[in-house]
Amino acid sequence: MRQKKTLVALAAVLVVLAALTWLLRSCNAKEERRQQEEQQNLADTRVLETEEDQTYSAISYDNGQVNLSFARDEAGEWYWVDDPDFPLNGYYLESLSKQVIALHPMQTITEGDTLEAYGLEEPAASLKATADGGKETVLLFGKTTSDGSYYMKLADSDTVYVVSSELRESMNKGIYDMAEIPDIPTFTGANLRTVRVKGPTQDLTLSVEAGEEDGAASWIFGDADVTDHETVSALADELASLRFTACVDYRPTDEAVTLCGLGSPQVTMTVYYVPDGSAETTFKMSVGNATADGEGYYARMEGDTTIYSVAKDSVETLLALAAGGLTA
Template sequence: MKGKKGITLIVGIVLLMLLVLSYLMLHSGNKDGEDTREEEVKTSSVAKLKEEDMASVSFGAKDNMLTFIQEDNTWYLEADKEFPVDQQAVSDLLSKLSDVQASRTIENPEDLEEYGLEDPQTSIIVTAADGEKTSFYIGDDNAVVSGCYMYLNDARDRVYLVDTEMKTSFLCGLYDLAEKASFPSITSSSITRYRIDKEDSQFAVNEDSNSKTGWTVTGWDGSKKPAASDAVSNTFTKLSSLSFNSYVNYKEDSLEQYGLANPTAVITADYTETVKDESSEESSEGSDTSGESQETAVDRQIVITVGNEDENGNYYVKTEGIQGIYTMSAEELNTLLDDDAASYLDTYVNKVSFADLSKLEVVRDQTVYTIVSKSVEKETSEGENTADEEDQETELKYYMNDQEIDSAEFLAFYEKVSGMESDSRLDRMPESALEPELTIKFYDKASGEETDVDYYAYDSNFYLTADNHDNYLLVNKMDIREMLEKLDNLLTDTQK
């Protein structure tokens, strides 16, 4: 008996749950205006408007409406006819009114408040050339079917469910419909000069054929030093990838508002742009030749003035030659603004290929060791034919003080010399520096320039290297020891 009562109780609970679920589904359906009659209603067109018939259109949130007027097939902002309207963007927006489709129609809704239409916060009002108005009043979203509720003109007794895009598209900002400029296209390899001016510092990077790296960096004090080519390349790649984020103001009479009257920094870059010669194109039109048009390298300059940072992590910027104020990513710009002249100085003590040297002098314990390389005829074994002198093979040999030395041992030593990198840099030579433990002199083959590097014991962790170009670098002591060990091996082997 108890078993039957238990079964009856379970069945009753299941039936109750089904009734509750059915009620909730019905209630939800009615709230969204989805009664049984609506399920049978297919998508229908509720309005069709042509852009060419429009004289004006107003749209947006209730307290922030935008109004555009059309004159001679051109759209203008009614409040400011000088505003740079993006004609295509406006046309694309208005095309959404060419055939407004409703997926559901709710006749005689009991309470417009349920649909956000008692006091609609979004509206679109189109005035035709003949004065006829068509008004769309848009209310709440229906997240279930990705739609929103709307009524047309004054017909509040009929509510339509239309695509959500009808609402979101017309809630755009003014500058979403502005004709925007693009940041100039600059290739990193075309930049010849780069400069940053900040309130507390300035520096410039210049292409320089006389520099061993091809570049020099000039600091705020006017001192010029070779710039590391990899650091220069890295910066130019960052510069060439810059882009505008958003258009803020087409007028330039409010620079102070954006921090551009007293800027955070000014970035200047000189570059070349390859353009097609228009005159050559015109002359080739009447000829039968199919040759390529001529191209000319034109010098260009870009100047970016960087202002305040906004609340979204962007800087306000003004670019010379481009109308208006834009924003740029602060994260990207800071990778440039955080640099100083020292960021471009070479971290290597003197990275130069021995093939570019006429000779190398090593001074150790007051003894000078002069090392040169010579290309000599390769020795042939007996029986080999050496009649053809043009086919005679040569080999590179190294000499120290006119005595041939082991090539492998010398190259092992020179690899340590040219590959030596510093950990940090000093601004000036310490007054307490002792006599150098080692001096290496590099003589450039092409220019004849001499670079002298002295190696001093500095502290328990570092050696100091100082050259005749005022570079003072701290080098790990272990790197120096490895270099000296290779040098000692070379000298010992030579003296045998």
Template structure:
């Protein structure tokens, strides 16, 4: 009996499960109504792109209308506005090839289930034959990607891909064409000035004449320092690279009459750039260099002579064009992007306001002048040194480089010997080789410490330590004590070089000295580094 009851209970449970599964099946079918499918996509539009003369679409309660004028699309509400023609092309492409992935429901009674009672996007297209096409897009699909959509003259609901919605998902400002930031080759930048809150925090110019003369440190920094400082080329290369790939995000106002809305009536920062471009052009030159032999005039062919006398050649010419650009930086929008204006020659919309990514602007403005300074205190080549005088702890030390008189004598003797080489070249060649091998090379310079000749290598090692002292940063506080701790005077061996006076002055008494270079104080040096060099000078002896 118990066994029969157990079997009956099991059958009842199975029956209940079966009924529930059947109910669930019909519930899903009736609720989603998405089981009406076709194997192939459904064509919704047969419009050709070149037939369309007007596009109008409504999104978020705003209607935008664009009309074709000749071959250019213009904004019906502002015919002077620069319109992004690529956006229009994309819209036309989506409309002309509009298809549905499947039919959801034929003749739907309740469009609100699909967001089509109040469409998120309504598209109206007018063709050159006055025919129109209207299409509505509602909610996103419950399952998968895409949207519910319908034609205006039918309540049949379709599923369409995301592309049609994305093609029209633009506000009026987003439809404005962006006048690109000028293309700048960063190695062609010749000047930069960064001003923040009305103060020049960094100004540098590239000295082309110095570069042409072989000077490596051709960048000259004039602000914020009172005297021009040499710039480190590697630092400039890194920083200026940020100007070679600037992208303007959006044109928010192509002809702004109220810059205060963007904080551009009083910009928080201004960046001025000078740069140039180079183009190559071919020029024709004529070489009229041939002559005719008078004795052969009677037999010369006139046409051949004329052809030979005018030899046209093509030569490439590099044409340089200089430009100036000013970037004005205003407030930030809700997305953190900066409002900017780009002022430059040749730009069509001078009053246009753009947005630009915050990281781009912050890279340009996050600049510390000292990071670009070549920080060697005394870059004096030993080949140009006559005497270095060092005053330290009440004593004076002199390091001198002088031409070797024996070297001068040797040169004169070699010149006199060379006069006789033509008559004795063969006989003396073997003897000259032997004498050269036996003789020692005479040094060109002699080196002295406090008047006594010293060994060249030791002298150069000490001098390398002296000229290896570097600055560590800007002076950050005023110190009244002007009593020199150490004084270095570099006298040069030619009038074309100026003397260099370096004075190390008290600062904090622990970590740093102020350094005065030809009377100008801008930087700090490590106290221990200078003290160590001075100790080497005072205790120097030839090795």
């Protein structure tokens, strides 16, 4: 009899536990749905009440390090206000515009701490966007949150938002990060004719001849066929992938040119080549000192005073030839 009562009691306990488990799961499911709905509502909300096809005629920002201003010309192209001739890549401003328009709050704080607590009493960064109609919108950025997001507010409102870091990090770009970098022609055995490499102590010329039957290129140095020479093969590979990696100085002073080693370059390369369907053309590039980070070299091309950088491994053979010539 006692055993039967014990079993009944245990069964009752199990029923209660099952009910509590169901209730807990139900509450958790409701809370999860509530949070999902809240997140969806935030995702559907934009900080700015603008049309998604809104366009801006001017954008300026201060990221705490630099203050940059941009505007559109009559053709709708972006330019840097301080120097309209600067080769600005408008992609960055188009991207910035879209990020401003699509800015979603991850959290909205209407009743919270003081603006000082969020770093918004004296904002660390700001962005002003001017719509085509002349309306100005100013975004102020404060401290970061524990997950790397930012506190932000509009200049004409005390509502504080928590927003993702995307827009704020996009504002970290300096003007040279936005420069349009020119392409270096692609040099192959099919279009190369002559490559001249001139250094302080060496001056050598390599001729390139395309095979009549198989089209394979032959490299000639003096009277010798050096196609299979290890150094020549490495040079051909460098030429095929040569490119500028960054804009370093758009309008360099004579002092900057000297500092970068381009007053007396380590090597000057002149390439004679034939682009598809064109007459023979010349490309000339000089390489100076190693960059400050040691990852590349300063360089510039004929007809352009801008100083660029090239990757270290893209000119190693070129520099070796300029220093030591072509050895057997």
